[in-house]
Amino acid sequence: MGRARRPGSCPGLVHGFLQISSQAPKLVRRLGIIAINTALEAGIYGNVNSTHAGGTHMMNGIGGSGDFARNAHLSIFVTKSMARDGDISSIVPMAPHVDHNEHDVDVIVTECGQADLRDYFERACVRGGQTPHLLGEAYAWYQRLEQTGTMRRPCKELQGA
Numbered sequence: 001m002g003r004a005r006r007p008g009s010c011p012g013l014v015h016g017f018l019q020i021s022s023q024a025p026k027l028v029r030r031l032g033i034i035a036i037n038t039a040l041e042a043g044i045y046g047n048v049n050s051t052h053a054g055g056t057h058m059m060n061g062i063g064g065s066g067d068f069a070r071n072a073h074l075s076i077f078v079t080k081s082m083a084r085d086g087d088i089s090s091i092v093p094m095a096p097h098v099d100h101n102e103h104d105v106d107v108i109v110t111e112c113g114q115a116d117l118r119d120y121f122e123r124a125c126v127r128g129g130q131t132p133h134l135l136g137e138a139y140a141w142y143q144r145l146e147q148t149g150t151m152r153r154p155c156k157e158l159q160g161a
Helices: 023-032 065-071 122-125 136-146 155-160
Strands: 034-038 040-043 074-078 106-111 113-116
Touching: 023 065, 034 065, 065 074
Parallel strands: 034 074, 074 106
Antiparallel strands: 106 113
């Protein structure tokens, strides 16, 4: 005789789904899920960093967001537009750490609005299909943050630009 169970309980059942299949790609696809995940920052090309602040300091784990982002009917990432009282932008020229690449990200949402990236790559292919990178400019934001504590450019730099 085994242990007595509460009436109606089922081992392995979590919120109506078997725990072992809750992140199964086939199930996520079949249900047509709209996945809403958190981003620490997002690059202008649609790459999302969900785990590492500034690309190097781990803030949290990725969990099942990759499974849901890749297989969802619609994959949305949300973030505040600015962090640390406006010193750090959450929308950056190039994400220094990529947890979710541009192929898994459909929409990026901040309190300022949303960017629908679903047709971006088709439009880019019409233009020749190239993604221009200016790495010195893209990563200058992070160099400035490391050196001065802010991503903001000094006013005199902006006036000369």
